[in-house]
Amino acid sequence: MVSEEHQDTKADVQVKMMSHNTLYSLANALGILSMITAVSYHIISVNAETMSKDYVEEN
Numbered sequence: 001m002v003s004e005e006h007q008d009t010k011a012d013v014q015v016k017m018m019s020h021n022t023l024y025s026l027a028n029a030l031g032i033l034s035m036i037t038a039v040s041y042h043i044i045s046v047n048a049e050t051m052s053k054d055y056v057e058e059n
Helices: 020-046
Strands: none
Touching: none
């Protein structure tokens, strides 16, 4: 039998939901971050050869 001191009741747990504004801000921030990551990846992958230290320009 569990003592009264250690009983876990659901009434003690308070769960707060995210506000719409917080969720909106989080979604926008993560969306912007993902777009910056995708664009940066493509810029680096397309220009990888010219960005390397061993690149020699052909005439």
